Amino acid sequence: MSRLGVFVCHCGENIGATVDVTEVAERCKHMPGVAHAEDYKYLCSNPGQNKIKQAIEEHQLDGVVVAACSPRMHEPTFRRAVTDAGLNAYMCEVANLREHCSWVHEKADSTTEKAIDLVRLQVEKVKRNKPLDTIQVPITRSALVIGGGIAGIQAALDIADSGHKVIMVERSPALGGHMAQLSETFPTLDCSQCILTPRMVDVSRHPNITLLTYSEVEHVEGFIGNFKVAIRKRARMVDEDLCTGCGECLQKCPTKNVADSFNEGLSMRRAIYVPFAQAVPNIPVIDTENCRKFQGKKCDRCAKACPTKAIKFDQKDQIINVEVGAIVVATGYQVMGTERFPEYGYGTYPDVITGLQFERYASASGPTQGVIKRPSDGKEPETVVFLACSGSRDAAKGVKYCSKICCMYTAKHAMLLKHKNHHAKAYVFYMDIRSAGKNYDEFVRRAIEEDGVKYIRGRVSRIYEEDGKLIVKGADTLLGGEPVEIKADMVVLASAALPNHGQGELAQKLHVGTDPYGFVAEAHPKLRPVETTSAGIFLAGACQSPRDIPETVGQASAAAAKVTALLSRSHLAREPLVAEVNRKPAPQFSDCTGCLLCETACPYQAIGHEEIKDRNGNVLKTVAKINPGLCQGCGTCVSLCRTKAIDLHGYSNEQIFAEIMSL
Amino acid sequence: MADEAFEPKITAFVCNWCTYAGADLTGTSRLKYQSNIRIIRLPCTGRVDFMLIQKAFARGSDGVIVSGCHPNDCHYTSGNYHARRRWMVFNDLMEFMGLDMRRVTFSWVSAAEGAKWATLVNEVTDHLRELGPYTEYQRLLNAGVA
The missing domain is CATH 3.40.50 (Rossmann fold)
Structure with a gap:
C-alpha cells in the first residue's frame, strides 16, 4: 500500500x-x-x-x-x-x-x-509511478544563429566570444538587417551604419563564426543539445573564394532597372549587385530572375570584366549539414506596405511612403545621399505629414498591437526633416505618444519644442491628390474633433511592424510556437522571455514582437548567455520519460514479436532491433530496441504495438488506465 | 429526451504540448467553460490507443475528446498524423461495432487557441446534454461487443 x-x-x-x-x-x-x-x-x-x-x-x-x-x-x-x-x-x-x-x-x-x-x-x-533516473545526453557544443540583423549579430558575437563555435545563417546576400537601412538612431541621433558596420566586420572576421549569407534553413531535426540542421546555401553565381570584391562586374552589367530592395524600391540596381557599399561579405550576387544570361540571352559581360574569373554561371545551390547544440532565432520583422491602406490610396500615390523608405532618403548611403526628396518628381518636400499608428492598434484594418518603435522614429523623422531643411514644415498625427525609455520622452519633447514639429492628436481619415499636393484630411481630437486639412508634399506612414515573411514556415521547421500574430512565442512571457517553446531554441529581437535596438541587443545578449550556459556543459540531463520494450525470461524473452512496425513509426529513428542469441551465437529471437538517448517519449510506438510489448515511462498503460478508472 | 438534471461525464485525452497548453491558456485568459470535462494529459495524441477510449466509455463516460497539435505542428513531428490515421481506421470499425461515434470528438487545438478550447468543450458538453446518458454502451459490453 x-x-x-x-x-x-x-x-x-x-x-x-x-x-x-x-x-x-x-x-x-x-x-x-x-x-x-x-x-x-x-x-x-x-x-x-x-x-x-x-x-x-x-x-x-x-x-x-x-x-x-x-x-x-x-x-x-x-x-x-x-x-x-x-x-x-x-x-x-x-x-x-x-x-x-x-x-x-x-x-x-x-x-x-x-x-x-x-x-x-x-x-x-x-x-503506479516508478522511480526513474535522468538520462545523460552529450551536447554538441556549437550554436546556430538564424538571421544576420543586429539581434543575430549580437548573439553570435557573444556566443563566439565565450569560446563556442557559431554558424550564422542570413537569408539576404549581406549582414545588417533593417538596422543597416536606418539613417540615424533615436534618441542619440548617432548614425546607424557607424555603430553597426564594425560589428558586421567583427562577425566576418571572428575565428569562431562561420558566416553563411544568401542561405536559408532547409530542415531541422533533433532536440536540445543535438540538433541536425540542413542549410541551403543558394548559388550566388560568384565564387566566394576567388572574388576580391573589386566591383568591376557591377559596372559592366547592362541590366539597370531592377528595384533595389535595400533602398526599399526607391532606386534601381543591376542584375549583379552588392546590396550596399559597406556590405559584409562584399561579394556580389547575380539575381537570376533579372540577369540576361539566365533569361536565355547572350551576355557574359560581368564574367569578362572579372579579373579573377570568379563568376560561375553554373554554380548550384549547396546543402550544408551541420550539427549544433542550440539555436537562436533572430529573424526580425517587416513593415506593412502602403498598399494595405485603402484610405491612403492603396499605394497608388508615389509620395505616400513608409517610414523605412523615409529612412533610406534620410540616410547618407541612400538613393539621394541623405537629401530628403519625394519619389514622384525628386523635389525636396516643404510640407511633410507623418502618420503614427498606420495599421498598428487598429483591430479592424490592421493589427491589434502597438508596434512600439513608431512613436520614436516618427519624432526622429520629423526632426531629421527639420534639420536637413530648416524651412520645411513637419506635422505628426498621433493617437498617443508612447515614449517610455531612457531619454526617449526628452527626445520627443525636443522634436516638439526645439525643432517645432507640429503634433496633432487625431487620426487621418483620407488622403487624396489635388493639384500636385496630397490633401491630408483628419481631425484634431484635442480641439473637440475639429477637422484638419493639410496640403502636403509627402506623407510618411509609420506602418505596423509585422512578423518577417517566411517566419511561419521557419517556425514549423523548428517546431517553435508562434503567437496569434505570427511572432515567435516565448516560453513564458515574464520568466522565460528569450526561450521558445522548444528546448534548446532561443529567440532574440523583433521576431518575438516589435522592439527597438537597445532592447533587441539586450535580448540577444540574454539569449547568448542562455546558449553559453547550455554549451558550457558536456552532458545534458534529459527526462527519463521514454519508451521501453519489455523483457521476459526465456523462452519468451519479450512480448515483442519483432514485427518492427514501431521502427517505421518512430519520428526520431530511435528504434532499431537487437538479436537475442544463445551461448552458441544462434539467433533465438529478433526484438525491437529503443535508444533512450534518442527517444523523445511521444508514445506513438506504444499505441501502435500489437502485442503491447512497448510501454512509456511516466505514461504507461497501467497509469493511464488507472487515471481513467479513477473518474 | 435528455433528463434535465443530466450532467454528462466527459473524458479528454490531450497532448501535453498543444491542447494541454491551450487549455492552460484558456485558464490564463480567464475564459469560462462548463466543468463536466476531466483532462488526461498524454505526451502526444500519437499515444492515444483506442483501448483508452473504450475504457473511458466502459467507465461510464458519456463522451470523449481527443485533441492535439494541428497537422504539421506536432511537437514530435508526426505523432498527430499517426493519431489521425488510426482515427480514420478505427472510426469505421467502432461504428461497425455499434459505438455511438457522435460521442467521440477529434480536434486540433494549439497552444495559442485558448478560446477555441473553451468553445470546443462547451459545444461538446451541450451536444452530449442533448444526446443524454450513454447507457447503450453497457448493453454493448454485456453483448461482448465492446
Missing part, C-alpha cells in the same frame, strides 16, 4: 476563491493510499516547499501529489522539492487545479468536485 501525500494550494485567491480548498484536502485524506493531506496558501514558495519536505519525512511518504497550477508551470519546482527530501523526482505529480479548474469555472460545488476528481486522478497515477 502506498503512503501518498496530497498538498493542495490556494494560490492566494487564484484557486481558493472558486474551489473549496480545505474541503479538497479533507476529502483527499480518505482516498485509498493517501497518508497525509494538507492545504497551504502558496505551495511554490519556500515555506510551502518546506512543508512538503517536512511531510515527506514526518509521514514517510513514498509519493506526492501537488494540486496547484499547471504542471507546465511548476512541475520542475515540486519535483526538485521532493528530491531534496529524498524521494525520486518522478514520484511527484501535479494536479492542475488552477488553469484547468478554478480559472475556467465559476465558484460552485461542481467546481470543487472537479478539483477532487483531478486530484484523485493524479493519486491513482502516482501510485
